[in-house]
Every structure is written in structure tokens, then in C-alpha cells.
Amino acid sequence: MDESTTDDDNASQTTEDDPQIPAPQRQPVQPQPPPTPSQPPPRERPDYRLRHTLRGHTQSISAVKFSPDGNLLASCAADNVVKLWSPFTGELIRNLSGHTKGLSDIAWSSDGQYLASASDDTSIRIWNVETGLTTKQLRGHTSFVFCVNYNTASTLLVSGGCDGDVRIWNVARGRCIKTLNAHLDYVTAVHFNRDASLIVSCSLDGLIRIWNTTTGQCLKTLAEGHDAICQHVQFSPNSKYILSTAHDSAIRLWDYHTSRCLKTYVGHRNEKFCIAACFSVTGGKWIVSGSEDEKVYIWDLQSRTVVQTLEGHSGIVVAVATHPHQNMIASGSIEPDLAIRIWVDRELPVAVP
Amino acid sequence: MNATLLNPFTITHPTTIQTSLVSVASFARFDPSGKLLAAGRPDGSGVIWDLDTRATIRWCEGHVKGVTAIDWSRNSRYVLTASKDWNIIIWDLASPCDPPQRHTTIRFDAPVVAASFHPRNRYRSVVSRIVLALLSTGEAYIVDLRSSHRGRFELGGEDDGDEKRTIMTTVRFDPTGRHVFVGTSAGTIEVYNTRTKSLIARHRIVGAGVIKGIVFANGGRRLATNSSDRTIRQFTLPTYPTPPEQNTTYESNKCQIVETELEPTHRFNDPISKVAWHAISYSPDGEWLAGGAADPAAHKIYIWDISNDGQFASALDGGREPLLDVHWHPHAPRLASTTKDGNILIWHCPSPERWGAFAGGFEEADENAWYEEGEREFDLEDEAELALRKKLQEDEDVDIVGGIEDSTSTVPLNDVTPGDVDLEWADEEGELDRKDWRMKIITVEGEEVY
Numbered sequence: 001m002d003e004s005t006t007d008d009d010n011a012s013q014t015t016e017d018d019p020q021i022p023a024p025q026r027q028p029v030q031p032q033p034p035p036t037p038s039q040p041p042p043r044e045r046p047d048y049r050l051r052h053t054l055r056g057h058t059q060s061i062s063a064v065k066f067s068p069d070g071n072l073l074a075s076c077a078a079d080n081v082v083k084l085w086s087p088f089t090g091e092l093i094r095n096l097s098g099h100t101k102g103l104s105d106i107a108w109s110s111d112g113q114y115l116a117s118a119s120d121d122t123s124i125r126i127w128n129v130e131t132g133l134t135t136k137q138l139r140g141h142t143s144f145v146f147c148v149n150y151n152t153a154s155t156l157l158v159s160g161g162c163d164g165d166v167r168i169w170n171v172a173r174g175r176c177i178k179t180l181n182a183h184l185d186y187v188t189a190v191h192f193n194r195d196a197s198l199i200v201s202c203s204l205d206g207l208i209r210i211w212n213t214t215t216g217q218c219l220k221t222l223a224e225g226h227d228a229i230c231q232h233v234q235f236s237p238n239s240k241y242i243l244s245t246a247h248d249s250a251i252r253l254w255d256y257h258t259s260r261c262l263k264t265y266v267g268h269r270n271e272k273f274c275i276a277a278c279f280s281v282t283g284g285k286w287i288v289s290g291s292e293d294e295k296v297y298i299w300d301l302q303s304r305t306v307v308q309t310l311e312g313h314s315g316i317v318v319a320v321a322t323h324p325h326q327n328m329i330a331s332g333s334i335e336p337d338l339a340i341r342i343w344v345d346r347e348l349p350v351a352v353p
Numbered sequence: 354m355n356a357t358l359l360n361p362f363t364i365t366h367p368t369t370i371q372t373s374l375v376s377v378a379s380f381a382r383f384d385p386s387g388k389l390l391a392a393g394r395p396d397g398s399g400v401i402w403d404l405d406t407r408a409t410i411r412w413c414e415g416h417v418k419g420v421t422a423i424d425w426s427r428n429s430r431y432v433l434t435a436s437k438d439w440n441i442i443i444w445d446l447a448s449p450c451d452p453p454q455r456h457t458t459i460r461f462d463a464p465v466v467a468a469s470f471h472p473r474n475r476y477r478s479v480v481s482r483i484v485l486a487l488l489s490t491g492e493a494y495i496v497d498l499r500s501s502h503r504g505r506f507e508l509g510g511e512d513d514g515d516e517k518r519t520i521m522t523t524v525r526f527d528p529t530g531r532h533v534f535v536g537t538s539a540g541t542i543e544v545y546n547t548r549t550k551s552l553i554a555r556h557r558i559v560g561a562g563v564i565k566g567i568v569f570a571n572g573g574r575r576l577a578t579n580s581s582d583r584t585i586r587q588f589t590l591p592t593y594p595t596p597p598e599q600n601t602t603y604e605s606n607k608c609q610i611v612e613t614e615l616e617p618t619h620r621f622n623d624p625i626s627k628v629a630w631h632a633i634s635y636s637p638d639g640e641w642l643a644g645g646a647a648d649p650a651a652h653k654i655y656i657w658d659i660s661n662d663g664q665f666a667s668a669l670d671g672g673r674e675p676l677l678d679v680h681w682h683p684h685a686p687r688l689a690s691t692t693k694d695g696n697i698l699i700w701h702c703p704s705p706e707r708w709g710a711f712a713g714g715f716e717e718a719d720e721n722a723w724y725e726e727g728e729r730e731f732d733l734e735d736e737a738e739l740a741l742r743k744k745l746q747e748d749e750d751v752d753i754v755g756g757i758e759d760s761t762s763t764v765p766l767n768d769v770t771p772g773d774v775d776l777e778w779a780d781e782e783g784e785l786d787r788k789d790w791r792m793k794i795i796t797v798e799g800e801e802v803y
Contacts, residue, residue, distance in 0.1 A: 111791060126796075135796050153388075154794055155405050170406040173797050177406060194757065196405065207713060213405075217706060223713035236753035253751065259713070263747050281754050302750050 045307040047346040052090030054340040061332035064319045067112045078102035105147045109154040118145035136174035151196035160187025188231040193239035202233040231274040268297040280322040290317030367700035377695035380678035384429040393420030399434040424469040435468035449793040463488040491520030527573040531775040536564025548778040554611035570639030586617035619663040634681040645679035
């Protein structure tokens with residue numbers, strides 16, 4: 001990207017162009033040239049209301065994900081089972097069982113026909129959603145598999161394990177193509193960019209790393225501070241930025257080309273658990289995240305203010321997901337609540353198909 | 354957008370082999386996105402490779418004799434295979450099965466040695482419905498599958514009888530699709546108008562012998578030929594007149610034929626061993642020209658730097674398996690070359706490991722450098738002031754959804770100036786191509802077979 005940094009007279013110069021000088025952690029970043037023309041003027045606050053409460057998991061829920069067409073919601077939990085729900089009626093549609101240990105993450109293929117699940121039994125299973133059967137079981141991780149994601153073409157899977165490895169898999173053949181010795185601690189999130197040329201990973205060793213998918217080379221490492229152990233990371237919908245959540249109760253939006261933190265979202269509590277955050281782009285542009293105070297927080301992307309908190313869970317909310325087409329949020333919580341809640345923006349009623 | 358992050362260096366031609374695909378192929382062609390590779394095999398099948406996973410994903414099995422040519426539609430949905438079994442098959446990769454469904458089969462009365470889609474129509478239509486084919490008998494046809502123009506037209510078919518008929522040895526659409534360039538066994542290049550199928554120019558190339566191959570660069574203004582005198586020639590093309598509508602008489606068309614000798618701007622050959630060339634290919638920006646040497650005991654690709662007055666840049670050594678074909682990637686410094694044993698070598702330009710990338714906030718320096726300290730660089734600043742400044746900086750708006758750059762973006766189609774009959778003709782019956790088609794992932798059970 002050609003976003004040349006403008007020189008600020010007062011700011012000390014800490015760009016990557018300065019060799020040999022270790023960048024002090026809390027240095028001010030330089031002002032950023034205004035990015036692309038902004039969206040339509042001020043949006044009102046969202047008004048999400050509880051629509052459904054889905055109960056069924058018997059142990060802590062670890063992830064919820066909407067299918068690409070938005071007609072299904074998948075959830076996984078420590079009780080070894082993946083559950084498929086209808087987000088519109090709240091009905092349980094199917095259980096996918098086969099894993100022998102708890103599940104940490106799930107990912108949908110772009111066509112919505114397959115679901116990949118990452119388990120503590122060190123394997124990843126690819127499920128045919130239609131039949132409920134396992135089409136492939138990917139083995140190779142030497143420890144718990146903690147996170148998994150598809151590329152846009154759904155030909156590749158990337159997974160991260162508790163051994164610090166990131167693995168890239170050929171989905172059609174169920175084979176590991178590449179292993180990156182990426183981190184020194186649990187890899188807690190991995191994500192492909194739009195064209196799958198890059199992978200971003202983050203780990204409890206406190207680092208966010210960006211990798212070249214083809215060569216497996218590390219291209220960049222981002223670190224905010226020793227107290228900011230990052231535990232969830234993903235590319236923005238246009239893959240220009242990455243969003244990370246960290247244990248200093250802050251969510252950050254990074255420009256990974258310049259290694260600058262552009263936005264910080266605070267207000268929630270996140271000090272111990274791996275809590276996901278996500279972008280909401282169907283209505284206003286929001287950032288949505290769970291919190292250790294049993295609420296779901298919604299921030300305005302630009303102003304960084306909390307625009308709504310969703311209360312109702314009686315456990316720490318670790319999983320959130322936004323619907324691909326509608327103003328709908330799903331959130332999942334750990335013990336003792338064990339419920340998934342579906343929240344719908346009241347302004348725009350959801351048509352039940 | 355990530356080019357600078359992925360490859361910070363500016364070498365733009367490939368230098369080393371990245372991978373070798375065991376494919377029993379005689380040639381291979383990248384698709385326009387550069388993510389897939391289609392390989393033609395002597396046993397009559399066309400194999401689609403996914404370069405992300407380096408695995409075969411489709412087998413186009415329909416020919417009973419060797420595949421001689423492969424071409425991709427603009428959005429990679431359709432693949433054309435031509436074969437010595439007299440057929441051209443157009444395959445639809447959106448069909449959820451392997452082998453994919455046939456979209457069209459075109460049958461000729463002689464082996465097909467070359468075929469391609471019309472480059473213009475393929476920017477736009479669901480399937481390119483204008484196909485150019487060359488038969489082993491030396492005749493070239495334009496097959497128009499559009500309902501309002503349906504037909505099979507022989508190029509130069511109505512040539513006068515007294516002239517000795519030349520054998521056509523290679524045919525190519527130019528990148529705009531306005532013209533068909535035909536190389537002949539008599540060392541001439543004939544230019545036909547695609548719409549009227551009439552001969553508009555004939556260029557004699559002195560000393561060339563048989564023209565074996567034609568490639569274009571710079572949107573069709575530059576042309577390189579490979580010929581039997583073991584020399585690659587590069588020409589700058591003149592602009593050709595647009596012939597009038599077809600209702601004018603044949604004689605008036607004939608008057609307009611431009612008969613000139615083209616003088617090459619550059620000649621490329623191997624001055625020492627004088628090897629012949631099996632194939633030539635331009636880089637997408639036209640700045641490099643790659644020639645695959647017909648060396649019986651080595652796999653050599655010569656690269657010339659066109660932007661630097663055609664200077665010889667490097668010779669890539671791919672080992673002992675002789676080379677059959679070479680093809681440049683549509684937008685990256687990569688090449689696919691095929692060996693006589695059927696292996697496809699993918700060449701790339703490796704970026705060196707940057708260990709500095711593993712440490713956040715560090716930048717690797719190649720050499721020791723005196724660091725010029727900024728005036729207030731190490732001054733202690735007020736924490737509160739810093740926090741305030743950071744807060745202000747964070748007020749800048751960001752755009753998280755827009756501005757998506759597509760590496761395979763196509764030429765915009767509003768480039769037709771009114772009255773440009775050639776392009777208007779080619780765009781007729783052009784339905785908008787669906788860019789968002791998706792190839793179904795077919796799960797492979799058991800071990801892979803070649």
C-alpha cells in the first residue's frame with residue numbers, strides 16, 4: 001500500500017524505515033492520512049433485542065459461526081459435539097458427533113456444504129453438513145487443535161495448535177501441505193486474507209504474525225505490549241486491516257502494512273479467556289465482542305464508543321458471530337450459562353423464511 | 354495490495370524452480386487468475402491443477418488422441434481443449450463433477466493442432482463463443498457459436514487459384530481480438546480481420562523460413578515470432594485499416610491488402626549453439642521475453658530484457674529433461690515449463706528469508722549504517738499528551754469493507770468507441786460473465802493417482 005506516512009513535527013519517528021532502533025512499545029504513532037471516503041453520515045445506535053435462547057450444550061461453548069448463506073448457525077463446545085441450529089426459529093437441527101475430546105473452533109466452507117471442527121483430540125474433522133457425516137479427518141497436530149479457518153476458495157484449511165504450530169491443509173485430499181513452526185505458545189487464532197496469499201496468526205506468546213501462504217515465510221510480527229497477550233485475530237472484510245483482541249481488555253484494529261494500531265476499543269473486560277471479536281457490516285459498521293462481565297459489547301467502528309451492551313447471559317461470553325446478511329448477532333457463553341443467544345436489531349425485523 | 358509485503362524486491366523474472374508437478378503433460382497453461390494450471394497430455398486428457406494445493410482437481414477426459422492446445426475463458430470457468438482426434442471440446446468447470454461437463458464439442462475433418470478463444474468476447478460472455486482453430490492440413494477456421502453469426506469460416510479460403518497455396522502453420526488472435534495473425538510455411542504473416550474474415554495485410558519476413566509461433570505484447574502493438582531459422586524476431590506492428598462492411602464486393606476488399614516487409618526491431622538467437630526454440634512467451638508487462646530452447650539434452654529457458662533494448666538477461670537451467678513448452682504466468686514473475694518426461698516445472702522468484710520479520714518492531718539492515726537521530730527522537734514526552742495524541746489519531750476513519758483490489762481484474766468494457774465496428778461486433782451477444790462462480794471442491798478418497 002502506498003499510504004505514505006506524513007511527517008509530524010512533534011512526533012518521534014518510529015516507523016519501520018528506521019533501522020536498528022528497537023521501537024519503544026508505547027511510542028506515539030504518526031497521524032494517518034485519511035483513508036477512503038467515509039460512509040454515510042452518523043448512524044444511530046443499534047437496538048439489538050434478544051430473539052432466541054438456544055440451550056443444548058452440556059459444557060462450555062467455545063465458538064458460534066453463521067453459515068455463509070445465513071440459514072444455519074453452528075456451535076461447538078467442550079462436550080465434543082457440534083450443533084447446527086436455525087437462527088430464525090432457534091430449533092436444533094442436527095448434532096455432529098465423532099470427536100473424542102472437546103472442541104475449540106469451527107469454520108464453514110464458502111459454499112456452506114462443509115464444516116471444519118478443531119478438537120482437543122488433536123484432529124480436525126470436515127463434516128458434510130447435509131449428511132452429518134465426517135468426510136475427512138485431518139491428523140497431524142501433535143497437540144490440541146485450537147483454531148481453524150478456510151480460505152475463500154475453500155481449497156485450503158489453516159489450523160493452529162497448542163504446540164505452537166500452524167498447519168496448512170489440502171482440503172480435497174485431507175493432507176497437511178505445510179507446517180509452520182509459528183509460535184512458542186498456544187496458537188489461538190489463524191485467518192486467511194481474501195485471496196489466501198497471507199495468513200495471520202496469534203498466540204499466547206503475545207505476538208501476531210503474518211505469513212506468506214505459498215512459501216511459509218514470516219513477513220511481519222506485530223506486538224503491542226507485554227501485558228497485551230493477543231488471543232484472537234482476523235482480517236477485516238477487505239483484508240486491509242486486522243482486528244485483534246488482547247488480555248489487557250482492549251480490541252485493536254491494525255494497519256499491518258505500517259504496523260500501526262489505528263483504533264483501540266475498550267470498555268469490556270477480557271483478562272483471562274480467549275474471547276472472539278468480529279466485524280458487523282450489515283447495518284452500521286460495528287465491532288462486536290464478548291466480555292468477562294457476561295455481556296456482549298458493540299462499539300462504533302469509527303468513534304470507538306460503546307453503542308450498546310447486550311445483557312442476558314449468566315456466564316462469560318467467549319463466542320460471538322454476526323450474520324452475513326442481516327442485523328443479527330449470535331453469542332455463546334461458558335459455564336454455568338451454557339446458552340447461545342440470538343440478538344436481532346429491532347429496527348429491521350427479520351423475515352422468517 | 355500485498356505485493357510489497359510479499360516480495361519487496363524488484364526482480365520481475367523468475368529465477369529458480371519452485372515445484373515440479375508430475376503430470377505426463379506435453380504443455381501447460383495458466384488460467385487468467387494464475388491460481389490454476391491446465392496441462393495437455395498426449396493420451397488425450399486435460400488435467401487441471403490447483404497451484405495453491407499443488408494437486409490435480411479435474412480431469413477433462415474426452416479426447417482419444419493427444420491434446421494439442423488449451424485455452425481458458427476469462428473467468429476460468431471454461432476450458433477449451435483441442436486434439437489430434439479432430440475435436441475441440443469446451444468444458445464447464447462449474448459443473449459439480451469430475452470429469453466436468455462438456456459445454457460444446459466442435460468437430461473438424463482433420464486433426465486440430467491449435468485453437469483458442471476470442472480474447473475480446475471472452476471478457477464478457479458466459480462462454481467465449483468465437484473459437485479459432487488450425488488444422489494439421491494447414492487450414493484455419495473461425496467458428497462462431499453465436500446464434501446470430503453462427504457458422505464456420507475458413508480464413509483465406511477464397512484465395513485465388515493461380516497463387517501457390519501456402520500452408521498455415523500457426524494462428525493467433527491479437528490481444529484485442531480485432532485481427533487474426535496467421536504464420537505460414539512460406540515465411541509470411543497474414544493478418545485477417547476477425548469480423549469480415551478478409552485478408553487485410555500480408556507481411557513477408559525475410560529469411561524466416563516456416564513461422565512456428567507468434568506471441569503478442571503491449572496490447573498487441575508488439576509481436577514476436579519463432580521460426581525455423583532458429584531466430585526469434587520482434588516487430589512493432591503498424592495499425593491496420595478497418596475493412597468496410599461485408600456487403601462490398603470481394604475485389605474492393607482485396608485492393609486494401611497491405612503488402613509490406615516487416616523489419617524486426619530485435620533478433621534473438623543463441624549465437625553459439627544455434628538452438629531452435631520450442632516456445633516463446635512474453636511476461637505480462639511485456640518487459641521480458643522467455644524462449645524455451647529445443648536442446649536435446651538440457652532444459653534451458655533464455656530470458657531477454659525487452660525494456661533494456663532486448664539484452665540477454667539470464668538462462669534458466671531446469672536440469673536434464675529436454676524442454677517442450679514454456680508459458681508465463683498472467684501477472685506474476687512465474688513460468689511453467691514442461692519437460693519431455695511430462696513434468697511441469699513452476700519457476701518463481703524466491704524472496705529471501707527475512708529473520709527480522711520474526712521480531713516485532715525491528716527492521717533488518719543489509720549493511721551497517723549511521724543512524725541520524727531525529728531532533729526530538731529520544732526526548733521524554735508527557736504520557737498524557739501521548740495518550741491524547743493517540744486518541745486524536747484514532748479518530749481517523751477507516752474503511753473495512755471497500756477498496757478491494759482484484760488481482761485478476763479485467764479490462765473495463767466501456768472502451769468501445771462508438772463506430773468501432775470490430776469491437777462492437779465481437780461484443781454482440783455478450784452476456785455478462787459471472788465472476789463469482791465457484792468450483793466445487795471434490796473430495797478425493799484414498800491415494801492420489803497420476
